[in-house]
Amino acid sequence: MEAEMRKEFVNTDMYGKTQRDFAPMYDKFYTGENRKEIHRLFCRFLECIRSDDFSDLENICSEDCIAEFSTVGKMAGIPAIARGLKWPGPECNVRKVQIWNFVARSSKEGKGQQCSYVQNCMAIDDGVNLFPFLYGGQFCNSYEKRDGVWKMTHIRFDLAYEFGNNLFVRKKWELMDPAVYNGHWSVINSELDAPWWVIPEDCEPQSDEEQVLELQFEKIFGMDNGDFHLTLRPVVEDHFQNFKPRGYYGKRDYNNFLKGKYHKENRLQHANRMTEVYVDGDTAVAWMPRGEDHRLRNRVYNRINIHSMVSTGGHKVWARKEDGRWKIYRMRTILVPTQFDYLDDSVLHWDEHVVGGRKWLDWLQ
Numbered sequence: 001m002e003a004e005m006r007k008e009f010v011n012t013d014m015y016g017k018t019q020r021d022f023a024p025m026y027d028k029f030y031t032g033e034n035r036k037e038i039h040r041l042f043c044r045f046l047e048c049i050r051s052d053d054f055s056d057l058e059n060i061c062s063e064d065c066i067a068e069f070s071t072v073g074k075m076a077g078i079p080a081i082a083r084g085l086k087w088p089g090p091e092c093n094v095r096k097v098q099i100w101n102f103v104a105r106s107s108k109e110g111k112g113q114q115c116s117y118v119q120n121c122m123a124i125d126d127g128v129n130l131f132p133f134l135y136g137g138q139f140c141n142s143y144e145k146r147d148g149v150w151k152m153t154h155i156r157f158d159l160a161y162e163f164g165n166n167l168f169v170r171k172k173w174e175l176m177d178p179a180v181y182n183g184h185w186s187v188i189n190s191e192l193d194a195p196w197w198v199i200p201e202d203c204e205p206q207s208d209e210e211q212v213l214e215l216q217f218e219k220i221f222g223m224d225n226g227d228f229h230l231t232l233r234p235v236v237e238d239h240f241q242n243f244k245p246r247g248y249y250g251k252r253d254y255n256n257f258l259k260g261k262y263h264k265e266n267r268l269q270h271a272n273r274m275t276e277v278y279v280d281g282d283t284a285v286a287w288m289p290r291g292e293d294h295r296l297r298n299r300v301y302n303r304i305n306i307h308s309m310v311s312t313g314g315h316k317v318w319a320r321k322e323d324g325r326w327k328i329y330r331m332r333t334i335l336v337p338t339q340f341d342y343l344d345d346s347v348l349h350w351d352e353h354v355v356g357g358r359k360w361l362d363w364l365q
Helices: 004-008 020-031 035-050 076-086 207-222 250-264
Strands: 062-069 073-076 096-106 110-125 130-146 150-165 236-242 247-248 276-280 283-290 308-322 325-342
Touching: 020 035, 035 073, 035 110, 035 150, 062 076, 073 076, 096 130, 096 207, 150 283, 207 250, 207 276, 207 283, 207 308, 207 325, 247 250, 247 308
Parallel strands: 062 150, 236 325
Antiparallel strands: 062 073, 096 110, 110 130, 130 150, 236 247, 276 283, 283 308, 308 325
């Protein structure tokens, strides 16, 4: 029966390998050694959360590391961070932590700044029924290279949504309060924490493919954090974006559209993934699927599809170089029926399977 139910998943032959099997492919995509190391550290940190085993923190965080979570408050030092991040709910036999929108920058002075969205699932499968708790949010972290080794020195996390059986953590975490702007007192401030403001120029060169895909992440970071100077940076003056009820032309129209979305749904979780990017001289096109785990439309989670990543649409991004910098000149938003793609629960990145060079779904054309 379970094998039959798995037929609802697409491209299952691409999946089933663990995060560690695919890490070399993801590392190969990044051109900078600092970005690779920061990426590895962040993956190891999230694996601590997924496994609820924090014994590796001493190899990830500096001794004086500070962590600020909108859910559990401020912690200083590795022992306190480990205690604060320990899962407070019931024993769960389904545990997932997944990464979107990863960006990292580093400076010649040995400083690093990194941001990412995460979408997590803690669920109980009792063999008959599924009891899931899903939550998503944003990390914005600082790093330092000390004695030749990168370490996390300041961790910031803001919850963006929680969905399902939040009784698992109620009265133990600060959850979303509809009466408070952003749902809680935010610990991330874009103007002070966004990698593009903290480190305006990366000390390591990026490939064209990296730069093109990062444009969308930069735009989304600004949009979801109400930083509309940041949303203007990655687009050209005559930018065009299609979106119902009409198309949006030029920077003014585009930025007002984003402000309108933010006004209705502040702290959105615009989770994008990297699939394919083609660069041809000074022009490029990229395909980037999108999915938020709590926005399933007419679908529901069951014991099978809980082991998946959700896709509800995608973006097709056209970019060109202006004065040596890549910028978006056109974007198409595609909305599709909710789709589940099976992954092993230990996989941290959907991108690990297709990052930067493998076509995924026809509807992204």
